[in-house]
Amino acid sequence: MYVKQISVYLENVRGTLREMTKTLAQNGVDMLALSIADTANFGIVRLVVREEQIPLTIECMRSAGFMVRMDEVICVQVPNKPAGLDSVLEVVDNAGLSVEYIYSFTISLENGALLIIRTNDNDKAYEALNKGKIKVYNQNEINSL
């Protein structure tokens, strides 16, 4: 029901992000989704890859000296039209959840965009989205993108 996400800690220093993308490129990692959170002191890069590439991604990041962690997040399909995102967030909001972050996939599907939503409670969010008839993608579905 969840999708695996890899987070990478980046020091807020010129060239660090490139260092990371270079490592991913050299190892042939195909990013399906990517977001960067930046603060004055550091950044967090979050990415989604196909399951088969997860061990490779983590390993190459670690051996390049990056701090990495893996989390489970929710991936939803959002109608590609005005108010599309709002209809999803309405469900999350009505369930009393707060959103930590959202970002979208680089690929768009015919029937909508794919979004990663991270709320303060994965299980509750999953349940609410299901009830609200919002299509939630699992890792297998992501793998075949």
Place this chain on the structure above:
Amino acid sequence: MKTAVNKIYNPEIECMSREAIREMQNERLQKTIRLVYDKVEVYRKRMDEKGVKPEDIKTIDDLHLLPFTEKTDLRDYFPYGLFAADLKDIVRIQGSSGTTGKPIVSGYTENDVEAWSEMVARALYAAGGGEDDIVQVAYGYGLFTGGLGAHQGATKIGATVIPMSSGNTERQIMMMQELGATMLCCTPSYATYLGETVKEKGLQGKIKLKSGCFGAEPWTEEMRQNLENLLDIDAMNIYGLTEMGGPGIAFECLEKDGMHINEDHVIAEIIDPVTDEPLPYGEYGELVFTSITKTGMPLIRYRTHDICCLNPEPCACGRTHVRMSRITGRTDDMMVIRGVNVFPSQIESVLMRVKGVTPNYMLIVDRVNSTDTLEVQVELSEEMFTDTVSGIERIRDEIKENIKSVVGISVKVQLVPPKTIQRFEGKAKRVIDNRKLGF
């Protein structure tokens, strides 16, 4: 094999009532003060300057009237300036090379060597030692008090002593195994190294050690756990200092709940390192010792610069002598931030309680708009790293709150990337003070 059982070497003394200890201390203090006043010019001059006569010192409550002794005094009056006995009565010199140049020495009469041996004997008994034991001494032998101190104590309890001295790890382990050593005496860091080597060699089941007395450097509960697991022993803390005569001034029993101070030989005080005022039991401050049985070089109110606290409650083991906590820091690295005394060790203990925090940190003191600031730089570890910015900020705030509640001042906490804080091979330097306090 953890088979050590509690034994008391001198129950009459070690378990005497608090009142009786006090009586004994009063009497011995008077005698010692009379001795140093008569025989040590420095003490006579200092007491005269303060207008204190030996007869003014009647009980241990009068201690505060007496001048302190500092480590610098041992250097300034090197070699014999603080001796209270004639050289013909001095049977031993021990000393420390001193990391700052001039050495310091301590002189022992026969009586002093005897008292010292008994203090270590008590420590070894408290660690379950006795005449059936084979004690491997891996402290250095020589001027340093560790080797000979442990040796004499082990001899006193009738144990079999293996005087290995320090170093040559392969040989240490070979002898330990072949001779079937049951107790080990050395520094905790060397014991850990021995333990790691034993483990590497796959000899863990072949070592017969049951316990050990480890001292001469500060160590932590975490180090104890690790050492006990490595060697499958009870690892006991023993405290001492060359100036007071060497190891055995205080020692742990198997309760491992503080070190019993040999109060029939020394009086321990805790003082505020800034105001020099005595502090009540239970409060952390600087440990100060007064010798009350030494005749070679008795020191009066010797400032150890070690930070700890004292507990006068009788111990579950039956001993009644006051217990000192582990040394939590040195007054030398105390910082005064906005008038509050702050020790790096306090901050370190807070940090170590936060999940995922490594012992790599740096404290940066500065003065901004005439106000002192303290920034605590902590290395982020994989365990602390989360996928949300707020998650990382929460950890930062948790550290900040905990420091505030323990130390009593607000600090700025900065989480820095892994491996960016300098590593130290020797003694770590954790404080950078950027305050310009020139006049």
